Amino acid sequence: MDLEGLALKWALKNAVDHDGKAMLGPVISKILGEKPELRSRIKEVRDAAEEAVERVNRMSLEEQRRLLEDLAPELLEAKKVEEKKLPPLPGAEKGKVVTRLPPEPSGYMHIGHAMSGLLNYLYARMYDGRIWLRFEDTDPRKVKPEYYESFRRGYRWLGIEWDYEKNNSDDMELFYRYAEELIRAGKAYVCTCPVEEVRRLRAAGEPCEHRGQGIDENLYLWHEMLSGAFGEGEATLRLAGDMRSKNMTMRDPALFRIIDHPHPLTGTRYRVWPLYDFAVSIEDHLCSVTHVLRTSEFAPRDELQNYIRSLLGMRNPIYIEYSRFEFKGTPVSKRRLRAVLEAGIASGWDDPRFPTIEGIRRRGILPEAIREFTITQTGFSYAKREYDWSLLFAINRRILDPRARRLFFAPNPVRLLVEGAPSLRVNVPYHPSNEKLGSRRIETGQEFYIAGSDAEGMKPGSIYRLKYLLNFEVVGREADGAIRGRFLGREPMKDIPIIQWIPVRDAVEVKVMIPDVLYLDDEINPESLKIVEGFGEGAVEGVKVDEIAQFERFGFCRRDSESELLFIKAHD
Numbered sequence: 113m114d115l116e117g118l119a120l121k122w123a124l125k126n127a128v129d130h131d132g133k134a135m136l137g138p139v140i141s142k143i144l145g146e147k148p149e150l151r152s153r154i155k156e157v158r159d160a161a162e163e164a165v166e167r168v169n170r171m172s173l174e175e176q177r178r179l180l181e182d183l184a185p186e187l188l189e190a191k192k193v194e195e196k197k198l199p200p201l202p203g204a205e206k207g208k209v210v211t212r213l214p215p216e217p218s219g220y221m222h223i224g225h226a227m228s229g230l231l232n233y234l235y236a237r238m239y240d241g242r243i244w245l246r247f248e249d250t251d252p253r254k255v256k257p258e259y260y261e262s263f264r265r266g267y268r269w270l271g272i273e274w275d276y277e278k279n280n281s282d283d284m285e286l287f288y289r290y291a292e293e294l295i296r297a298g299k300a301y302v303c304t305c306p307v308e309e310v311r312r313l314r315a316a317g318e319p320c321e322h323r324g325q326g327i328d329e330n331l332y333l334w335h336e337m338l339s340g341a342f343g344e345g346e347a348t349l350r351l352a353g354d355m356r357s358k359n360m361t362m363r364d365p366a367l368f369r370i371i372d373h374p375h376p377l378t379g380t381r382y383r384v385w386p387l388y389d390f391a392v393s394i395e396d397h398l399c400s401v402t403h404v405l406r407t408s409e410f411a412p413r414d415e416l417q418n419y420i421r422s423l424l425g426m427r428n429p430i431y432i433e434y435s436r437f438e439f440k441g442t443p444v445s446k447r448r449l450r451a452v453l454e455a456g457i458a459s460g461w462d463d464p465r466f467p468t469i470e471g472i473r474r475r476g477i478l479p480e481a482i483r484e485f486t487i488t489q490t491g492f493s494y495a496k497r498e499y500d501w502s503l504l505f506a507i508n509r510r511i512l513d514p515r516a517r518r519l520f521f522a523p524n525p526v527r528l529l530v531e532g533a534p535s536l537r538v539n540v541p542y543h544p545s546n547e548k549l550g551s552r553r554i555e556t557g558q559e560f561y562i563a564g565s566d567a568e569g570m571k572p573g574s575i576y577r578l579k580y581l582l583n584f585e586v587v588g589r590e591a592d593g594a595i596r597g598r599f600l601g602r603e604p605m606k607d608i609p610i611i612q613w614i615p616v617r618d619a620v621e622v623k624v625m626i627p628d629v630l631y632l633d634d635e636i637n638p639e640s641l642k643i644v645e646g647f648g649e650g651a652v653e654g655v656k657v658d659e660i661a662q663f664e665r666f667g668f669c670r671r672d673s674e675s676e677l678l679f680i681k682a683h684d
């Protein structure tokens with residue numbers, strides 16, 4: 113892109129973001145941001161930007177949007193629209209908001225992570241704030257390298273840009289220092305009770321004998337823990353909380369425990385690992401997090417985390433909660449998804465029936481749809497609710513509709529012979545209104561394939577139209593089920609059914625996977641995946657892998673394979 117194009121692009125972007133009015137300053141800085149080497153030609157840059165701003169400001173907002181979509185569709189995000197739909201964030205100040213994406217890299221990223229991540233990101237952006245990507249990776253037995261990458265990839269796919277990245281496991285020495293501070297303040301003690309004993313006493317609200325230990329004793333035992341004198345499960349560092357608290361998490365929870373398992377990032381260097389609440393409390397402080405947006409099942413932990421921070425003189429963030437993101441028939445729990453895998457019903461974590469980001473992407477759901485769904489569907493309430501896939505599909509369909517190519521596909525095909533039909537060459541548009549998508553030329557004779565469901569009801573005497581092509585009257589049916597028809601001209605006729613068709617000589621074999629929900633009434637749905645076979649027109653071969661096309665009167669389908677015409681149906 114040359115300087116003029118660059119200037120036009122950023123002027124359009126600035127205008128679209130500001131109600132149709134572009135400003136010179138930000139446009140210049142955007143140009144220089146993208147191409148720093150232009151700094152030496154600042155006069156030219158300024159002239160080009162001025163001209164572009166003037167030109168763009170004469171256009172209507174609609175024109176600006178359209179042109180930007182041609183020029184740089186990736187920039188055309190509905191920032192303002194998105195922000196208007198979000199309720200204001202309590203206690204938020206422009207420029208001072210800090211949020212975080214806190215994934216535990218112990219499994220693949222799923223729709224719940226996506227929605228929660230989006231809220232944290234959109235709010236940070238709405239208030240010109242900052243956002244961290246912070247991996248909560250202090251359970252070495254659970255975390256795996258591939259999962260870190262799954263989250264990075266997933267967030268990027270959703271259009272989430274983070275400002276900083278770190279791992280909790282980077283801060284082990286710091287965690288140890290804060291632990292020692294708590295011990296010295298008499299607020300933490302080393303407990304060597306067996307696990308069952310701890311469980312029993314916590315349930316009963318009684319302290320164990322170790323709670324009364326002196327500070328020196330605790331310091332000594334803590335260093336013993338660090339130096340390897342205890343085996344796994346033999347000692348924990350516990351918070352001196354409130355054994356009588358109604359909130360169970362406050363009853364002297366463990367802050368550190370010993371885990372003899374190498375960590376994917378730090379190897380065997382550490383074996384005393386902080387538990388979730390301790391690590392999060394410290395990290396939210398270190399990252400200066402101001403707002404925590406998360407699902408309500410974490411709510412009982414707020415009190416504990418705030419208490420830990422108060423003992424260490426740290427400030428608490430503002431918590432905003434919403435109900436957990438669950439979709440009907442599609443659990444996000446690893447245990448229940450693994451059950452589906454083990455039953456041989458799904459082949460991997462990227463199965464298009466899975467709520468994992470990889471699964472959803474394969475199914476043909478667009479990141480824009482998830483963004484819009486998140487903004488419009490998540491209310492800040494504790495009430496448990498189950499989302500319905502159909503709502504997400506409706507948004508996805510609306511976004512896809514103007515940009516997906518229309519193609520002919522005949523599932524469970526039946527042959528159709530139209531006697532008297534002339535040989536034709538027709539141009540068929542890929543979209544009824546979006547001319548940019550172009551058209552394809554199809555040559556026809558007298559033999560076609562049509563969908564089995566269309567052939568089913570055909571009775572002699574009834575009249576049909578092959579879309580864009582010709583009309584015919586049904587004459588009869590062959591012994592093998594093929595339909596025999598008679599050519600009735602090409603001019604469209606009123607009130608006759610219009611069906612899709614594929615010339616026999618142009619037909620290619622197409623397979624479509626149709627996913628359904630994984631669970632029905634808590635039982636694994638054994639028929640959650642159907643495969644439909646049929647013929648597509650030759651142009652189906654031109655659909656690229658990952659492209660989502662609409663098979664007319666069948667549904668939106670994403671091509672899943674390079675080597676064969678295998679598609680996955682997203683929805684009708």
Ligand SMILES: [Zn+2]
Nearest residue numbers: 303305320322
């Ligand atoms: Zn004890």
